[in-house]
Amino acid sequence: MKMAFVCNGSSARAQMAAAIGREFFKDAEISAVGSLEGETLDPMVTKVLSEDGISTENLTLKTLFDMDFDLDYALIVGCDEGGCPLVFADKVVEWDFITNLKDQGEEAYVEAKNQLKEEIKKFYMETFAS
Template identity: 30%
Template sequence: MKRKVLFICTANSARSLMAEALLRHMAGDQFEVASAGTQPKEPNPLALRVLAEAGISTEELHSKSLAHFRNEPWDYVITLCDKAATDCVAFREGAQQIAWDFPDPAVSNRRATFALTLKELKERIGLFTLVHQKGTALRPEDYNPVTIFKALGDELRLAALLLIRDQTRLCVCELTEAFGLSQPKVSRHLAILRDAGLVETERRGQWVYYYLNPRLPAWISRVVDETARNNGALIETPLVQLQAMSERPAVQCP
């Protein structure tokens, strides 16, 4: 039986529509997919254009209200912006909720921005399908080395993983301070690490903490440990920035 995936953003005119079309194109044999908006608008012509240019079908692709799917069961509910993550509480029961955060390309109204969003969505959805095609609890034999090294192939993601390893667990606000980057950008990279099975999360009050997946296969643990031992310079500056924080949530938590 196909697992059901619902993508949600505010307008359901660009990000979630593109995600719907992408997942259907990439793994329609594994997933039943739809998208919706908390405040739906008409499909953005540039979103449809970049999909068509990429050879992805836009047939029957249209904006839909979140209310349309309210009584349907879902295996995964994936929000694509912070507002949607807040507004779709009704879908949390019985579904695995995954929060991604992609900037709205409609703000710029430029084809190049839509094309970049499509590229980033394709990468994220590719990781999602690899990780979730056999279930959410990965066994050691389920880890694909291509997925792992792709996730670690970005300097920021690698440094974030090493910093989390060094500090045991960190929340997003600590990582944004350590790297001097915006919360949405850091969250997007952390989501890729999580989707690859490298880190897990735990909520403590208002904070969500990231920590190394304790069930990592031995070969991945060795790669991470050896990288940390031989590349300390990668986290020297982030460590200084982190230690300079005036208030660290981790210190306040038991």
């Protein structure tokens, strides 16, 4: 199964979501897609996730221009800079309420992490655990 976590405006939410997603979808090929940037891992993402024992090591980072088109799932985890990005996948899920991390401090990252953990767990339970 191929999944992408997509964030418009800042790639940090996508990076965080992809790392958390790997905890649930162990056999999936998962990428973090940032629409404006995405080639560099946000150091605050690594710091905040490491506090929960979640690794960002070997995280696949892409931009929208490099995103795969044969995805089973695209989970949009942030819609900024003009709305949600146009993505192609068998199933697209939009969570446009995840805290925007652009120019924010650690507290916002922790809030986004908690939101993402809850939504990804809920998505996993509703889609795969039944």
